[in-house]
Amino acid sequence: MSDRLRAFYGQVVAVAVALAIGAIIILMVDESPAKVFVTLVRGAFGDQAKIAGTLLQTTPILICGVAACVGLRGGMFNVGIEGQLFLGGFAAALVGFALPLPSGLHMIVALVVAVLAGAAWVSIPAYFRTRYNTNEVVSTILSNYVAVLLTSYFTIFLFKRPGGWSETPPILPSAYLPEIFSFSRLNWGLVVGLVLAVAVAWLFRHTARGYSASMVGSAPKFAEYGGIDVKRQGFIVLLASGAIGGLAGGVETLGVHHRFMEGFAPGFGFDGLIAALLANGSPIGTIFTALFFGALRSGSLLLEVDTNASREIITVIQALIILSVSAQVLMKRRGDSTAGERRWKF
Amino acid sequence: MEILANLVNVALIVAMLRTTAPILLVALGGSFTTKAGIFNIGLEGQMLVGAFFAVLGSIWSGSAFVGVVCGVAAALVFALIFAVLVVSFRANEVVVGLALNILAGGMTISMMKAIFGTRGSIVGQGIVGLPKVQIPGAKALLGSWAPLISGYTPMVYVAFLAVPLLILFYKRTRLGLYIRVVGEKPEAAEALGISITRIRYIASLLCGLLAGLAGAHLSLGYITMFTENMSSGRGFMAVAILIFSNGDPFKVLAGCLLFGFADAFSLRLQTFGFPSYLILAVPYLVALAALFALSYRSRPKIIRETVETMRRLLAAEKTPAAEPEKTLPR
Numbered sequence A: 001m002s003d004r005l006r007a008f009y010g011q012v013v014a015v016a017v018a019l020a021i022g023a024i025i026i027l028m029v030d031e032s033p034a035k036v037f038v039t040l041v042r043g044a045f046g047d048q049a050k051i052a053g054t055l056l057q058t059t060p061i062l063i064c065g066v067a068a069c070v071g072l073r074g075g076m077f078n079v080g081i082e083g084q085l086f087l088g089g090f091a092a093a094l095v096g097f098a099l100p101l102p103s104g105l106h107m108i109v110a111l112v113v114a115v116l117a118g119a120a121w122v123s124i125p126a127y128f129r130t131r132y133n134t135n136e137v138v139s140t141i142l143s144n145y146v147a148v149l150l151t152s153y154f155t156i157f158l159f160k161r162p163g164g165w166s167e168t169p170p171i172l173p174s175a176y177l178p179e180i181f182s183f184s185r186l187n188w189g190l191v192v193g194l195v196l197a198v199a200v201a202w203l204f205r206h207t208a209r210g211y212s213a214s215m216v217g218s219a220p221k222f223a224e225y226g227g228i229d230v231k232r233q234g235f236i237v238l239l240a241s242g243a244i245g246g247l248a249g250g251v252e253t254l255g256v257h258h259r260f261m262e263g264f265a266p267g268f269g270f271d272g273l274i275a276a277l278l279a280n281g282s283p284i285g286t287i288f289t290a291l292f293f294g295a296l297r298s299g300s301l302l303l304e305v306d307t308n309a310s311r312e313i314i315t316v317i318q319a320l321i322i323l324s325v326s327a328q329v330l331m332k333r334r335g336d337s338t339a340g341e342r343r344w345k346f
Numbered sequence B: 001m002e003i004l005a006n007l008v009n010v011a012l013i014v015a016m017l018r019t020t021a022p023i024l025l026v027a028l029g030g031s032f033t034t035k036a037g038i039f040n041i042g043l044e045g046q047m048l049v050g051a052f053f054a055v056l057g058s059i060w061s062g063s064a065f066v067g068v069v070c071g072v073a074a075a076l077v078f079a080l081i082f083a084v085l086v087v088s089f090r091a092n093e094v095v096v097g098l099a100l101n102i103l104a105g106g107m108t109i110s111m112m113k114a115i116f117g118t119r120g121s122i123v124g125q126g127i128v129g130l131p132k133v134q135i136p137g138a139k140a141l142l143g144s145w146a147p148l149i150s151g152y153t154p155m156v157y158v159a160f161l162a163v164p165l166l167i168l169f170y171k172r173t174r175l176g177l178y179i180r181v182v183g184e185k186p187e188a189a190e191a192l193g194i195s196i197t198r199i200r201y202i203a204s205l206l207c208g209l210l211a212g213l214a215g216a217h218l219s220l221g222y223i224t225m226f227t228e229n230m231s232s233g234r235g236f237m238a239v240a241i242l243i244f245s246n247g248d249p250f251k252v253l254a255g256c257l258l259f260g261f262a263d264a265f266s267l268r269l270q271t272f273g274f275p276s277y278l279i280l281a282v283p284y285l286v287a288l289a290a291l292f293a294l295s296y297r298s299r300p301k302i303i304r305e306t307v308e309t310m311r312r313l314l315a316a317e318k319t320p321a322a323e324p325e326k327t328l329p330r
Helices: A002-028 A033-045 A048-073 A081-098 A105-132 A136-158 A189-206 A208-218 A220-225 A230-257 A268-278 A283-306 A313-327 A329-335 B002-035 B043-061 B064-088 B093-116 B138-148 B154-172 B174-184 B186-191 B196-220 B234-245 B249-271 B276-298 B301-318
Strands: B121-123 B225-227
Touching: A002 A033, A002 A268, A002 A313, A002 B093, A033 A048, A033 A283, A048 A081, A048 A189, A048 A208, A048 A230, A048 A268, A048 A283, A081 A105, A081 A136, A081 A230, A081 A268, A105 A136, A105 A230, A105 B276, A136 B234, A136 B276, A189 A208, A189 A230, A189 A283, A208 A220, A208 A230, A220 A230, A230 A268, A268 A283, A268 A313, A268 B093, A283 A313, A313 B064, A313 B093, B002 B043, B002 B138, B002 B154, B002 B174, B002 B196, B002 B234, B002 B249, B043 B064, B043 B093, B043 B196, B043 B225, B043 B234, B064 B093, B064 B196, B154 B174, B154 B196, B154 B249, B174 B186, B174 B196, B186 B196, B196 B234, B234 B249, B234 B276, B249 B276
Parallel strands: none
Antiparallel strands: B121 B225
């Protein structure tokens, strides 16, 4: 337990260091750091609606974060969650407006199709990664660009809403993810994310499949000697990660936008990856880091209104957090040698 | 009619060389880190800050040259942070590289808003672009083919001249050799008393230098403007090239020319009315296809052995008594 506590302290210190550097950068762009941080907090938790807004932003980050966790634990860097999200979102919208089905069933079918779309999109990089050892980081990053352009093409040239601007027709109400409160667009997608995070954590801790996946991630040689089909396991891990990425897109489409449009989810995939890294690949931890990033995102909307700082300042802060988390591993390692043997070198 | 076709061909090649230059520069930069055994996914970010600060410097000083220097300096700072974290702190190079890319994107947009009060792009504002270099006598020598060698911005020449220079650097200089040793056999380097840390720092900084030049070329070369995330994945394509070229300058050149061609050709397709979204995806698809098709270094043993046996058979048919393997470098 003390090990875990120390790791937690490490993350907190990293966040503090990042916020301090962020403050200096905010000073450099001629704005008061205190005002920026207060505005961020006010924008994220100021009132009931703002809190719901924060949770709304948290949802896709959480689901993408769980997708990243699955990859990280299984030793695969899925940087293509953004692309899987776009494909999943588009696929869900397609089912949502083109395939009339009874209420409830419609939503489930749309989500399943989103999951399949995400898995299908990652299957090619996954195949080449596991069969030919093609670097999955580069192939999934590049496939992000293709995914964004491809879905834009589909939306604008094949399925454009008549009279609309780069968006598909609205999905049928039977496919909506129901909203939790009347005053916000916050929907059951958040619950989906929470359940998923817990389920994945349980899977890794208590099932043979989860154990062998994390074994492949942490010690592939050992796993191979132990009789695990490492390639197959890696393929499954990437596919699962991509499937969850697709689910994130489906939830976003069915719960929030009710249509697919160009640039509908900017950067959620990357935010999810960062949240998972900050949580050290733990799905439960990702719930909290995703909430943190969701709050930053939500708060940044007010930032743009109330201060001179642009909302991208939160991107800077996120990047700084990850940099300082990655930097302090060495300090930990110096302290005691066993702490250095981590699942993946941070 | 024939002349027209000819001209179009020349124009296409010229366009190809032009679009090749930035990705060639950044990929050659990455060849330093690749050779030194560092997987540098942060090229994209270095290029982006290079482009942004080149524009800043150019506006501030009114000189394109100072702009380039500023761009390179910014990229070097990023390269230094990368080196400190990856080499000294032994952080995960993928995590650090990605974080630096995200940082570059957020930072340039924030600064753009803070300094210029705009979102999206910086246009005009007194940005001085790089001049075009006219090579004297090119017109007399080549006639209508002169644009092939003359009239580019300086970075294009730098990029293509860097290829033979880098080949010489790796083959003939001590530092080049050290970089290769550190990358291929760190244990040997250590045994020889070469400081791995120092060599990797040097490789990282050399990489930042070229990435900065690439960025400056993007924003001060053929278009004098800065737009959000204007490196648009070129750094990642460069990494793809580096993976299948293993950082060898000549193979890097070949890969980059392929991309330059894909870029120039897709621009041309656009004028024929193909949907721009699909056209824009072409370079990425080419990168992916090349990455997948050429990852044969780590193909399963059976395939590799088959290929090698076939090659040996073919070689044996041509020169029965020769020993072809020995004459190959490395």
